[in-house]
Amino acid sequence: MSPRSKFFVAQIEENPQFQFDIFSEIGLDLNSESINGGVNKNSCLFCFKFFDSLNLANNSFKFTQIPSSFGNLTSLTYLNLSNAGFYGQIPIEFSHLKRLVTLDLSTLYFPGIRSLQLHNPNLSTLLQNLTGLTELRLDSKLQYRSEIHLGSNNLSVSVPExxxxxxxxxxxxxxxxxxxGQFAPKIFQVPMLQTLDLLNNIKLRGFLPEFLQNGSLxxxxxxxxxxxxxxxxxxxxxxxxxMIDLSECNFTGPIPNSMANLNHLVYLDLSSNNFIGLIPSFQMSKNLTYIDLSHNTLIGSVPSSYFTGLSNLLYVDLAYNSFSGRIPLSLFSLQSLQKMQLSNNQFGVQVARFPIGSLSPLDTLDLRGNKL
Structure with missing residues (x-):
């Protein structure tokens, strides 16, 4: 430990009244000072509630857990504990630091070295009160996690690449x-990724990349x-x-015929985009319960065979397109179908007769704005 750091640590531990009057700003920077002692929750370090910055990075605090008393430093706007030797659960008391702008808890990971954890609280709970946070560094802490849930937070940041x-x-x-900002397309190609949910982030831009064979999504x-x-x-x-939900985006061009290969598909919503052209067959997707292609610029006939055998289908919405020809009769034979929205298209030709009771349990049939 350098003489400078020895002096400050000694003053902190031995003299609670020590005031850092020599500082040009109200903070303490002990970055890379070779500190190898411990720090416990009763340390006088936590008496200095007027600190607005604290940097203990690149030291070795005997691989102790982070004391909950860091939560007492409520004036902090900058806290850096990166590579400081701490391990274990990050304390919930960090959520008391409501003035934080920068929080750095990054570490260098090596096999056999105990690292910081985010289990209870998880990251979402930890951040819910840190409304002023603009920079969060957790490098190597999340790399080995299988699930990251950060929904319903006002993060106001781009998604880290x-x-x-x-x-x-x-x-x-x-x-x-x-x-x-721009969503990194490489994230779609994480080899084990099963769920990607970016719902309701209207300022987030991006596009879909090429997908590899047998993707895990x-x-x-x-x-x-x-x-x-x-x-x-x-x-x-x-x-x-x-499940694929791309509704209320700005996608363009045709819906690829290759989507007919998605035989595990249960939920499909491509509504309110700018898709054009014909639609692919869904006949291979025997588990489909929900189809919404409304509010696009899709055209052409919809062959009855496209829906044959979809015995689990509950909801279909093709409204506000430019479909033409006969209404697909196979829809009327689906015993599970509850809602059929076909309004504002160019469907024509007389609607075929169907036996009484064949539409049960259908409760909504909307054919307005066509050429019947």
């Missing part, structure tokens, strides 16, 4: 978090974002996909 390096990540849920939710561009043909490679 380093999420693409989290090889064990299965769930990334960032809905309603006021995200902005099961749930893809981008609704109410500013994602745009075309759907790649390779979306058909996501054979495990059960």
């Amino acid at each position: 380093f999420f693409a390096n989290f090889r064990s990540l299965k769930v990334l849920s960032l809905s309603s978090s006021n995200l902005e 099961q749930r893809l939710v981008l609704s109410y974002t500013n994602f745009s561009g075309r759907l790649p043909d390779s979306i058909g490679n996501l054979r495990n996909l059960s």
Whole structure:
């Protein structure tokens, strides 16, 4: 330990009344001072509630847990504990530091070294009171986590590109978090990623990349974002996909025919975009319960065979497009169908007769604005 750091640490531990009058600002910077002692919750370090910055980075605090008393330093706007030798659960008391602008808890990970954890509280709970936080560094803490849930937070940041390096990540849920900037397309290609939920981040931009064969994605939710561009043909490679919700985005171009390969699909919502052209068949997706293609610029006939055998289908909405020809008769034979929205298209030709009772339990049939 350098003479400077020895002096400050000694004063902190031995003299609670010690005032750091020699500082040009109200803070303490002991970065890389080779401190190798411990610090406990009763340390006089935590008496100095007037600190607005504290930097203990790159030291070795005997690999002790972070004392909960850090939560007493409520004036802090900057706190850096990176590579300081702490391990274990990050204390909930950090959520008391409501003035924090920068929090750095990053570490260098090596096998066998105990690291910081975010279990109870998890990251969402920890951040819910830190409304002024603009910079958060957690490098190497999240890399080995399988799930990250940060939804319903006012983060006002771009999504870190380093999420693409989290090889064990299965769930990334960032809905309603006021995200902005460009979403890194590499994150879609995390090899074990099963759920990506970016719902309701209207300032978040992005596009869909090319998907590799046998992708692991099961749930893809981008609704109410500013994602745009075309759907790649390779979306058909996501054979495990059960839910895709791209509603209220700015996607363009045709819906790829390769989507007919998604035989695990249960929920499909591509409504309120700028899709054009014909629609693919859904006949292979025997588990489909929900289809919404409304409010696009889709055209052409809808062959009855496209819906044959979809015995689990509860909801279908093709409204506000330019579909023409005969209404697909197979829809009228689906015993589970509850809502059929086909309004504001160009469907024509007389509607075929169907036996009384064949539409049960259908409670909504909307054919307005067609050419029947």
